[in-house]
Amino acid sequence: MGIVIESPSKRAVRNQLYLGVDVGGTNVRAAAYPLRHENVEGAQAFTTSLKANDYPSLKDALVEVMEIAESIGVRNRITGMGFGIAGPLDGSKVKLTNHAGWKEIDLNELAQEFGVKVGGLNDLEATSWGIVSGLKASDVEVLQKGKPDFLGDEAIIAPGTGLGEGRIIERKYPRPSEGGHSDFAPKGEEQKALLSYLEELYGEGKVTYEDVLSGQGLVDIAYFLAKLNGEEYDEGLGFDQGMSTEVLATKIAKQARTGTHQLSMNAMNIYTDVLAQEASNLAVKEKATGGIYLGGTTKHDLPFILGKRSRFLHIFQAKRKPQGFLPNVPLAVITKDDINQLGAAYFIGHKPVKISV
Template sequence: MTLLLAGDIGGTKTILRLVNAADAEGSLQTLYEAIYPSRNYPDLVPIVQQFLKAATERIPSVSPPLTQEMKGGVLVPQKACFAIAGPVVNNTSTLTNLTWSLDAKRLEQQLGIKSIILINDFAAVGYGVLGLAESDLYTLQTGKHQPEAPIAVIGAGTGLGQGFLLRTAAIYQVFPSEGGHADFAPRSELEFGLLKYLLDKHNIQRISVERVVSGQGIVAIYQFLRDRQIGTEMPEIGQTVRTWEQEAGRSEKTVDPAAVIAKAALEKSDRLSEQTLQLFVEAYGAEAGNLAIKLLPYGGLYVAGGIAAKILPLIKEGSFLHSFTHKGRVSPLLERVPVHIVLNPQVGLIGAAICASRL
């Protein structure tokens, strides 16, 4: 039995989970979980200390008892993994949207935890797909699963995360990627128009796929269709987008136009929003197919991130999968790739626990 601490550390909130690795089969039992507003704390250490004190008081009795994990009357895990919304270098990280500077060695000393590792939040998603139940997934394409083959992970949210897993010996190893910063590859006259619009708008010489396939990409596509008068704007949605445009440069915004546009598209209440999501879903599927071409992930391609599950009805309509497999002479290869949409929003936290268990 080993007591583990998993964390999902973001600029807005920090989620912590205390886990009991109860047996040699890799079974992970959640004992206690809590959410904290990150900006209310100067560092991660006081959050973890508060969490462990609360966990000691509130977790149910477990077997075997956890008395051997107590220090000074408080439960202290043996291992911890924190998934960070930001770059991780040499087990250190400076969070993008917080003033925190985290160092695993410092955290080990101040928290009394024997082993701590910091990983990027999308690397945690990579570990997390290994721990998902069937109910956590919607299978978009069954394909022909191969147990020893690579696994690919892609996820649009604030940005566009990509990664992959390779089988080594008895386990999968997780590898991060910066594939979201590859060039956006337009495939139609409309997408070429979008590319030129973004180049001119930002006065830059290249457009990454993340500028199109992400939350910011949904807004960018909407602006392009609006400004090129390809669709007619509804006043309510237009006002939300203009407020967002006026707040450019602020670290915190008062509106979320991507969510508003997606909601209108799902409800089919605004034609411009529907057109926006149609183009977004097609670009998303095409980029997922690009990743699959490079890896041939017959172990499965998992679509995670904060957007896919929320717009699942639009993804299921078919344009995502059509763009995914529409790759000319190699299209039959992609028709064999199992494609799954991740429905569980805590996949990163699951992954952090799995990563901690391997320390």
């Protein structure tokens, strides 16, 4: 559940903008949206992306964002900031789960520093609010049309630096989840061997779906396969020991998409199989008759998934019970780049619980 902190300033502003900020483990992405009749509109006034590790704190990163806004003459129009953050909220404070340097964000401090209304919520909840704001057909790639229940619940799974999961009750009320930290349940001998390999890294009985469905997970899968084959995965690929997990994962995914390295393709095969399995788990756990959305970095892997679409759907549907349920669940990949920023901005005007500072 998110929180909104009212602005310490009561200034009247025409043509207001709300700033939506996606705070991930790697990047800080911000976009400003016009406010019309308490609704955030999808057209951006400006957008920017910063590397989180380049700044000692989120506040320092936001100072640069606001300088960009000042340079194009819209700084004074920004009256609200919404933050989608990879981490749990505790009152007005958020503990980051996937950032080595930033441990905590204080929303009260940001409201005072920038003199605007501030809202904070889980990053997957921000994605969910972006869905609630209204997606167009061009914002998604449908994998399975299904038979949607237009009053039914929806769910979302989004790999990235970590693995986010969430649900949307009756297509209107987003709720966060920490389901990505549930225990990884392998299927088949290869995945069982992968589990044993990951238990050597993370401890027996402590491997989660996030340990597979994330940037680090994809890298670990590749090294697992290299070990099985008695190979050194770095050799001949232009990799070096100093490369970040993000760069390694991006290279592996690109090699898989372009078919330029067999081991990378095999790693992505395992990764997307597990993604289909966990999407299926989420569909039955949440009874997501409104549909399942695949978010996060999945849009970058879309060409690979489309190339094995029939296998992906077969795995998604392959449950003994409840019979006939999963083929009717709509399944789509979110392709809209600013979904989290839009959702974080949209949230500010629609969250009823408010705290004044």
